[in-house]
Amino acid sequence: MTVGSSVPDAAMPRLRLQATRERLLDLLGRYGRQIGLPIVVALLIGFFAATSDVFFTIDNFRNVGIAAAALAAVAFGQTFTIMTGGMDLSVGATVALVSVVGAFAMRDYGIAAGVLASLGCGLAVGLINGLVITRLKVFPFIATLATMSIASGLGLQLAGGVPVAGLPEEFGDLAYELIAGIPVPVLIALLVLVIAWLVLDYTRLGRRIYAIGGNEQAARLSGIDVDVVKLAAYSASGLCAGVGSIILTARIASGQPALGASLPLESVAAVVLGGVSLFGGRGSVLGVALGVVFVSILANGLNLLNVSSYAQMMVIGAALILAVALDQKLITRRAGH
DSSP: OOTTOSSOGGGHHHHHHHHHHHHHHHHHHHHHHHHHHHHHHHHHHHHHHHHOTTTTSHHHHHHHHHHHHHHHHHHHHHHHHHHTTOOOTTHHHHHHHHHHHHHHHHHHHOHHHHHHHHHHHHHHHHHHHHHHHHTSOOOHHHHHHHHHHHHHHHHHHHHTTSOBOOOOHHHHHHTTOEETTEEHHHHHHHHHHHHHHHHHHHSHHHHHHHHHHHOHHHHHHTTOOHHHHHHHHHHHHHHHHHHHHHHHHHHHTSBOTTTTTTHHHHHHHHHHHTTOOTTSSOOOHHHHHHHHHHHHHHHHHHHHTTOOHHHHHHHHHHHHHHHHHHHHHHHHHHHHO
16 A cells, blocks of 8 residues: 555556546547537448449539538528427428429519418418417417418418429529539538527527526526517527528529428437537537438438338338437436436
């Protein structure tokens, strides 16, 4: 035994190993989300590059970007609602309804009118969600589930269950136009990302969204108008769904009343995988962008490997379960400390 020490020399290596393990677990608890997903994305890219000759090409990455742009816009809007501790399940139906409304306006009055009608329709659905949640005090899950049904039925009713054709050719070409080698839909998604990041990280509204998600009762007692903030969050989600719908509608050059069926699952998965807590108040929209990259690369790689879309939904669902389980474990560990 060393003089002045009550710990036997033989026990010192074990104690050092235990202390190192505790430090690693603490670092994992603090920064696991920030380092874990980039590593997984890098491993995915390496795996698909090794198994497909097509994957690691510029044309394929452009295709991934075009396919990811609509999901990105929707997921950035979904981030606002999940940050408050809620969720917007109506985003898929909103995309479909916006596609129909925008297609009718665009066919009859031109591209500018169609884009404005699309954004207005998305914003209107978001406002309705917010009002139902804040004024009628309906839980977000039930409120947006009901709105999903209403928006889906309205879109099918307006379109008569068939696609709305006759859109201007210039609008359809927009989905594949390049600016400085970057597809226009990707640039639109990046613009939405920058705006969402600035709002959440540098404005009073963003700080209040974080506060409500962290502790709604404490936020209310501190003088924050919780209802107004939630109304703004769901309006942002609807508006971003409108942007996503414009991108998708341009890709298929028609208004589709059944568009975006998988977006509720994919957007929530991208947000949670990107590090935003499903319980609100924690996360970053920049992490959500990485979550979108993960979901999009996974889908693209599985497509190249001829894996069915049904199996892909199973994989994304499993990834969502794993992400929520890890989030709960991290919360429990922090509470334990």
